[in-house]
Structures are given as structure tokens and as C-alpha cells.
Amino acid sequence: MSTGLFDLAGRTAVVTGCNTGLGRAMALGLAQAGADIVGINRSGSADLGSEVAALGRRYVDLRADLSERGGEQALIDAAAATSGRIDILVNNAGIIRRRAAIDFSESDWDDVMELNLSAVFRLSQAAARRFVAQGRGGKIVNVASMLSFQGGVRVPSYTASKSGVLGLTRALANEWAPLGINVNAIAPGYMDTNNTAELRADAQRNDAILARIPAGRWGSPADLAGAIVFLASDAASYVHGHTLAVDGGWLAR
Ligand code: NAP
Numbered sequence: 305m306s307t308g309l310f311d312l313a314g315r316t317a318v319v320t321g322c323n324t325g326l327g328r329a330m331a332l333g334l335a336q337a338g339a340d341i342v343g344i345n346r347s348g349s350a351d352l353g354s355e356v357a358a359l360g361r362r363y364v365d366l367r368a369d370l371s372e373r374g375g376e377q378a379l380i381d382a383a384a385a386t387s388g389r390i391d392i393l394v395n396n397a398g399i400i401r402r403r404a405a406i407d408f409s410e411s412d413w414d415d416v417m418e419l420n421l422s423a424v425f426r427l428s429q430a431a432a433r434r435f436v437a438q439g440r441g442g443k444i445v446n447v448a449s450m451l452s453f454q455g456g457v458r459v460p461s462y463t464a465s466k467s468g469v470l471g472l473t474r475a476l477a478n479e480w481a482p483l484g485i486n487v488n489a490i491a492p493g494y495m496d497t498n499n500t501a502e503l504r505a506d507a508q509r510n511d512a513i514l515a516r517i518p519a520g521r522w523g524s525p526a527d528l529a530g531a532i533v534f535l536a537s538d539a540a541s542y543v544h545g546h547t548l549a550v551d552g553g554w555l556a557r
Pocket of ligand 1: 320321322323324325326327344345346347368369370371396397398399419447448449450491492493494495496497498499500
């Protein structure tokens with residue numbers, strides 16, 4: 305197999321929520337494989353632009369609160385205007401709210417569903433329209449979760465949203481595979497980011513989680529680089545509607 309299959313030179317990848325955590329690591333992985341990066345971020349990152357530049361790639365930072373409806377097509381078109389095209393969309397931005405289901409507030413439900421699921425649909429739709437107009441197909445990679453497969457505890461809206469992401473990934477793949485658009489997802493396991501800070505700070509939960517991970521450690525954001533490059537590349541051209549777990553073996557347990 306030629307490594308050229310994984311070469312992203314000349315491609316432009318749009319990555320949401322890449323100022324930190326998993327999004328940042330995936331943006332760097334894609335840049336390392338040759339892609340220029342357009343970040344769609346609510347807040348800035350001090351050094352992502354310079355790190356992408358150090359890899360010989362271009363980084364453009366667009367700002368948006370993706371919970372706000374209505375600006376998606378303009379955002380995707382602005383991203384495409386930076387290099388004349390987009391080839392890859394990574395729907396990474398996401399939030400979590402932890403509280404017992406019986407006390408869960410309407411806003412903890414709505415805020416999570418809006419960003420983690422509804423915004424993913426809106427941006428995917430905008431990107432697909434762009435891919436069709438460009439006439440070269442494209443790649444969409446959504447960020448799912450272990451809670452796309454499992455119920456979780458004290459995170460009802462997160463589980464609902466990430467289970468929805470898995471279903472949406474399949475639904476969009478079915479409609480868009482004939483258009484040359486690959487829609488897939490990555491389901492990260494328990495990764496060391498802001499999103500899991502509360503869990504890692506709870507010694508009991510931390511130990512229980514670690515004891516259940518066959519690899520014996522929390523994932524690091526860089527562990528996603530191989531999976532994102534694969535799904536964004538020609539190597540995955542016949543992969544449609546799949547959610548790929550990168551979880552240290554958690555789901556195998
Ligand atoms: P993180 O460090 O909290 O990063 C989340 C990103 O989403 C940040 O860039 C954040 O921007 C952005 N974001 C939040 N609200 C936004 C909004 N309204 N509009 C635009 N951007 C917004 O978390 P992470 O762990 O890297 O999570 C990234 C993705 O992986 C999420 O979808 C998460 O659910 C998923 N995931 C994480 C894990 C894990 O173990 N860490 C496991 C499975 C799935 P700001 O910095 O401006 O808030």
C-alpha cells in the first residue's frame with residue numbers, strides 16, 4: 305500500500321473547536337499529512353497557527369458560536385474562500401453537562417443537543433452543498449463518543465446527542481455516498497482533555513475508568529491523529545457510515 309493514499313497535500317480541512325483538546329490534535333494531525341486548516345472556533349488558540357505554519361501549512365482562524373443557528377453556509381463558504389475549496393469537515397466542537405437525570409435542567413438538555421447534534425447536522429449540510437458545487441466529493445468526520453454505544457451516568461443529554469451523532473453519520477452516509485461524500489465518525493474513548501477534567505479529578509471515578517481500559521491509560525489527544533488522517537484521506541474512499549472507536553480497547557471489554 306502506498307503512503308500516498310494518506311497524503312492530504314493540496315486539501316483544505318475545516319475543523320470545529322480546534323483551539324484545544326481533541327480538535328487541536330486532529331488539526332495538527334491533518335496538517336502533518338499535508339492539509340491546510342481552517343479552524344472554526346468560539347475562542348482563540350495562542351499557538352495553533354504557528355504550529356501549523358511550522359509544518360509548512362496554512363492556518364486560518366474563523367470565529368463563530370456554533371450554537372447559534374443560521375450562519376453555517378456563510379461559514380463554510382468563508383472557509384472555502386481561503387483556498388478556493390474545502391475537502392474535509394471535522395465536526396469536533398462539543399460540550400458536556402454532568403448532573404443526575406432527575407434534576408437535569410432544560411438548558412443542560414438544549415445546550416448540549418444544539419451544539420453536539422443539531423449544529424453537526426447544519427454544518428454537514430452546508431459542507432455537502434459545497435462539495436456538490438465543487439464536483440469533487442468530500443469527507444465529513446463527526447466526533448462521536450463511547451456514549452454513542454453506552455448509556456453513561458449523569459450525562460443524559462450528552463449520551464442522547466452522541467448516540468444521535470452515530471445515527472446521523474449513518475443516515476447522511478446513505479444519502480451522500482452516491483455524491484462521492486464519505487461521512488464517518490470517530491468515537492474517542494476516555495481522553496485527557498478539559499471535557500474529562502471533572503472525571504479525572506474524582507479519584508474514585510478515575511481509578512474505575514483506568515481499571516476498565518485494556519490499554520491501561522487515558523487516551524491522549526494525539527492518539528486520534530491516525531484515525532482522522534485515515535478517514536479524511538483517499539485510503540477511506542470506500543468507508544461510509546462507520547464510527548471508528550479509538551478507545552484503548554474500552555468497547556472490547
Ligand atoms: P474540550 O477540550 O472541552 O474542547 C471542546 C471544543 O469545543 C473547544 O474548542 C470549545 O471551544 C468548542 N466549543 C464549545 N462550545 C462551542 C460553541 N458554542 N461554538 C463553537 N465551539 C465550541 O473537549 P474535547 O475533549 O477536546 O472534546 C472535543 C470533542 O470530542 C467533543 O465533541 C467531545 O464531546 C468529544 N469527545 C471527547 C472525549 C474525551 O474523553 N475528551 C471523549 C469522547 C468524545 P472553547 O474553548 O471556546 O469553549
